Amino acid sequence: MPEGIEVEYYRISSICALQRKIRRITAKDLYFLKGETQSEQLIAVLKEKKFVESRRIGKLLLLDTEHGETVGIRFGMTGRLLVDGKSSIDNLEYSSARNNPEWDRFSLEFTDGGTLSIRDPRRLGGVELNPDTSLLGPDLYEINGMQLGTLLKESYRPIKARLMDQHQIAGLGNLLTDEILWRSSLDPRRSSNSLTQIEKRRLLYHLKRTVLQLTERGGSHTGNLQDHRLRGGRCPKDGAILERHKVGGRTTYSCPEHQS
DNA sequence: CTCGACTCCTGTTAGC
């Protein structure tokens, strides 16, 4: 599913949608419009206008118009960004392998004939005009040791739940978090504020390294743990049968042997 | 503050 890494790909592919005049806006799926956003409003703000900048905070893609309005796009679990009919990601975990144009929930047509659209089978994503970004934590690519230390120290929640809380760090999803904790040899259920200085340093190192490495490899699903994240799967480090449980309401796989 | 349970949504798949 799109986590921060996938949305970073979307941001990069959205760059070629900048500086192109928008001719037509199609926002018929009203369920897909979030907050106070209305279809007519999007049309009024976007018609005959251009995007001048593309930004990303965590899993949120932000497209700024020349007049300072911002279109915020969330992809949920199964959303893809298509620019001129092409997606930067072919194989999205947990999404459909098919690619049905009927799943376009929001789309724009440029005066040059190109398009930008969000193709989301499950409609868990959404479009919001001028979304509030003030509550999002530091981005997963930017977070530093001090920020990580603070957010862990201030909570009794399980580490995994804390790391997936977008108000704390923006961009980590279920797969990335499992991978990072597995690499860090930390039990996802450990209380956030129980980590020692050494464990926190280890977590920061693996968080940074995992995000960069999986970005190079091609997505959140390219982690070393991923292929073994199924019932009865074995830890690729030591061969132990992985534990499957719920942490923070999410299916979690961890190794009883080396994660503690 | 933190939790589980529930909600949204629908394609895919396991199981009968």
Next chain:
DNA sequence: TGCTAACAGGAGTCGA
């Protein structure tokens, strides 16, 4: 073969 039910997990709400 065909059906149903469970599952996936991002994000929000609600009551305990």
